[in-house]
Amino acid sequence: GCCVKENCLRGICLIRYQSTLRQKIAQNKYINCDLVIINIVSAANHLHSIRYIHNDFNPNNIMIDNASQQTIVIDLDLCKLIGTPRTRKCGTEGYEKVSGIAKCENGRYSISQIIKFIRNHVYLETGKQDQKRESVIRWTIVTIAAIQHPPPIAAG
Template sequence: LPQLTRATRPPDAPEFYVKKPHVVEYDANDARAMGGNTAAQNLAHEAQICNVLMKHPHPNICNYYGYIASHTDGRMEALLFDRHGSDLRKTVRDKLEVNVDVVVAGISAGIQHLHSLGYVHNDINPSNVVLRPSGEPVIIDFDSCREIGTSGKKMGTTGWTNNAPVSKPENDWYGLEKVKQWLAEKAKQ
């Protein structure tokens, strides 16, 4: 994969998160129809998106360091990211303090950055936002991310998406609005 960056940092260091494909993403019927392993294709797609993001960093977008290659055949087997604290869902569930204004502003800034690069995340939800110790949000998980105007098999999480078949900026703003509503509901509990 010459156009993709291979990770040069040690993946076993505690400050890094290693993202491996999920077995549940493998669908033998899809793989045969698409001529390959869809889990591997999803990982390669995410690596391509993250390669662009690595060249255009933003404080509210997770830092990416490249793909991890298999020691045996050199194939991509995982992606290497910064490790952050808990995701927003777990933080709220554990009743830890969340500055809603900071979180919403940070997610919004990250979304605007993605859109300025021509991409839509397509899966803004509390599980795809992690918090730094400072409380600043960081958007993660770019497997649903697509170029504006394109479509894809993986486009969001049920209950957090507007079910749009095409990648449009409104998809992310819808997700952010759902996150704001969710935070408001949780604040009342």
């Protein structure tokens, strides 16, 4: 939002989220893994639909709202139009697929690595670790299939 006084923009109002996905998991806080994964895929699909690639999906660039468990993707400074050269190092080690071009496969790889991170580190209040890991493994398959390619550019 923004702050307006006497028809003049006086400032912007931002929400400060307390925890990244990495911090939430490190603190052994419960997270809704399904919701996190769905929201990350949704963010990737939205960016792809407007022909952009995030280029830095990783657990430090995903915030979790403590109240709603909503997932917010941050750090868009490496975002590039699909097909454009990546002129400097993009991504985070272990979460990037080395490529000189911004393309959907970069995001798919990063998200698959985030799912592995969740699968390997998630805290479960119920103690049903193996059952939850199997759920996350299934999500890996569904997620990678769900990330959409951008719509084709109309010839003009």
